[in-house]
Amino acid sequence: MAVIPCLVPTLSWLIRGLRSVYHSKLSKLIAPPRVKIFLWLLLLDRLLTQENLSIRNWPSNGGCPCCPGNVQETSLHLFLLYPFARSIWDLTQQHLSFPMLLFPTNLQGFWLQNIINLGAAWDTIRAAVSWTIWKERNNRIFSSSVKPPSVLVRDILSLVCFGKAMA
Secondary structure (H helix, E strand, C coil): CCCCHHHHHHHHHHCCHHHHHHHHHHHHCCCCHHHHHHHHHHHCCCCCCHHHHHHCCCCCCCECCCCCCCCECCHHHHHHHCHHHHHHHHHHHHHHCCCCCCCCCCHHHHHHHHHHHHCHHHHHHHHHHHHHHHHHHHHHHHCCCCCCHHHHHHHHHHHHHCCCCCC
16 A cells, blocks of 8 residues: 555654653564554554444444444443453453453553553554454354354454464
8 A cells, every 4th residue: 555645744743742652662572564554543443343334424323233232332331441442352362361441531541551551462463453354343243243252352362372463
């Protein structure tokens, strides 16, 4: 994918200031560019969740397509609060024996707190888990396919432990 020259100054302007912490950590992350861009959008709360689709006046009911009831699909819900996502985080934690992740009330706090405290290996784990949750969410919506958490954790382990590309 080519970078459009007129956008380069805009992009470098965006990564300054408070966002430079994210950029610094994401640039050092061992992951394909598509995953880094995904994480950047996640941290800026720009992923096309049902909530963000509604804000943009795109057709959306705003609700989580995977949850019963009227739960709004926000990035926080999808990646941290959604019971399915929590089970993936918990199973991954058990398999890799990494310290208990704290779940603050916003994604930025989750990433900054854990990036600062846990180091580069855990950054890769969080990237793999987040990427897998996003891909599974999209598979459920667009392909109507559902994988159980145990299969997704196996996928995460192969990403993290065997260095397979996060494609």
